[in-house]
Amino acid sequence: MKFATSPSALHVLLLEDAPAYENLQMSEPRPACINSIDGTDIPAVPLYAAIGPLHRHLISLCLHNPYWNDFRILNHFHRRKIPLTTNDLILLKAQCGLDNGETICNTLIRLSVQGGLKLNSRQISFIEKNKPEFRERDLSPSHPGELLVYECLFGRGIGSLGRVYAHFFIDIFTGYAFGGLSQRRSLAVGLDILLSTIMPLYRSRNYQLQMVYQSSKVMNDLRDFNKLESEEAFSQLGLQWQPTQRKFGAIEKFEKSLIANQFFETAASNSDSLESIKPLFNQCLVKYNSSNRLFSKQYLSEE
Template sequence: MAQSGKRLGTGKRDAATKLAEHRLSVLELAGELGNVAEACRRRGLDRTSFYEWKRRFQTQGFEGLKDLPPVHKSHPMTTPPATVDRIKDLALEHPAYGCNRLEALLALEGTRVSSITIQKILNDSGLGSKYDRWLALEEKTAGKAIDLTGEQAAFIEKLNPCFRERHVESGAPGELLSADTFFVGNLKGIGKVYLHAVVDTYGSYAFGFLHVSKQPEAAAAVLHNDVLPFYRNLDLPVTAVLTDNGREFCGTDTHPYELYLDLNGIEHRRTRVKTPKTNGFVERFNGTVLDEFFRVKMRETFYESVDALQADLDAWLVHYNTERPHLGYRNQGRRPIETINLFVSQEA
């Protein structure tokens, strides 16, 4: 151990030097004893570390026995804080944009950041998904008056259930009704059963008539027997009906459904071709009645007639219209009948 003299010196020694001298003393003791295990036992060092320090001492001398300086916490390729802030700002300005589009926006500003890095930054900031960005934008704007861009407003309205139906507007009960035919299922000994549904776009008040056919006469029957009498009792006119382009609703001038609407002075509006979702009120009702009524009742009860199923449906419609609270910008937690009665009382 000829290099042991390198540990000697005068003056104040730092902790790193003292630690290196301790390690060197273990190497020296092992040389004196001729027994590595005994030297390690006496000085409290494991043999694996002994051979590592011995290798470093042979190659680097006394300096090799000192601990290496800590790795710097910031990587030289770390994204600058200003760029991170800009990425978060862009994510809130364009909450519907994915990382590839954000990468392109940054490139237009002269900043090159990969989409993978952008996704990591957004994940670390709690903005990793569109839903997260929507919530952050909503929280940021809550409680203070700011001007949202058209894109931001459209994005919030798309995800907020209070705005989902705003593609269909009506100013009064009966002004615009949504109608649709919904296949319920097969009843043993009866065959296919269809629900002819009508929903008021003003407050989601719903009507339903079960029939074994999709014929225009059945579609008109729910209007004649249920819908028009209901609005006559309230002294409210039925102005228009919105349907898809199904054969039970559309046809020539002699089509029974078209004739019935014409005789009653009701305008017939149609959804765009191949876009039944534009008739959103009744589409939403179809999903609700399927989940809350048909899938429950038709597992509990064996129906031998359409009339029996209609009786249970009528009872459920009473619950839906007069007992069950509804969300949406029209009802805002009220029941459909409350929304209609509120309009009638204000007009009186």
């Protein structure tokens, strides 16, 4: 049988050599019945105290076809005359450590980045759906400040305030996010955040900002940039600013976190003034940064 080995010692059995039921070699007998998650006894199938061929088969199946649901996985096994039940599959997944989408996603990333696995289109799509920032894998800054991305987000009505915009920056190297709220869409607001908040923090850590990609498909944003670029004060910053129509996954990830934390609903119920909802937005930023595994506190932690 063919195997690929990752640095995490996960052995992935290639599907073209996946065993049929009659070819599985049981390393240790299993009791005739096991307790299912609802407390009832179910007939046992050959599972293993250690990872065996059946486990490797399931690992390969889940990683090769990450969108497959339990019905499709069971159908695959049944066609190979491996009579798994739904409860058996749940137990097998738990034993393999692949019982949720995030684990599958993280495993695929490890196998790709550390193990050299060439991802197929389904795997890439699955990772990008769960971790949008994976779309930036073609960007490879080597230190903080080398590449930031910026976008003016949403512009939706919040209670009596009307339209509110979030000017949002993220460092592609650290994954660290900055931002602020305004009732103005103007690029000047984003630049003010850059000058008053971001640049001083980087300079205090002896890092220099080099490049900002501005994500936008709005012509007014491009006109704002052209006007800004002609100003002497901007040119003296020594900063490259590049407008692009690319939608960055890291920004999409932050948008999803705002929705998950019910920012808009909470803000709408406390929308007496813009100042009254700014602390709520700042809390979302802090929570986002603290939960970001790519963020390294040694670089930019704010004291």
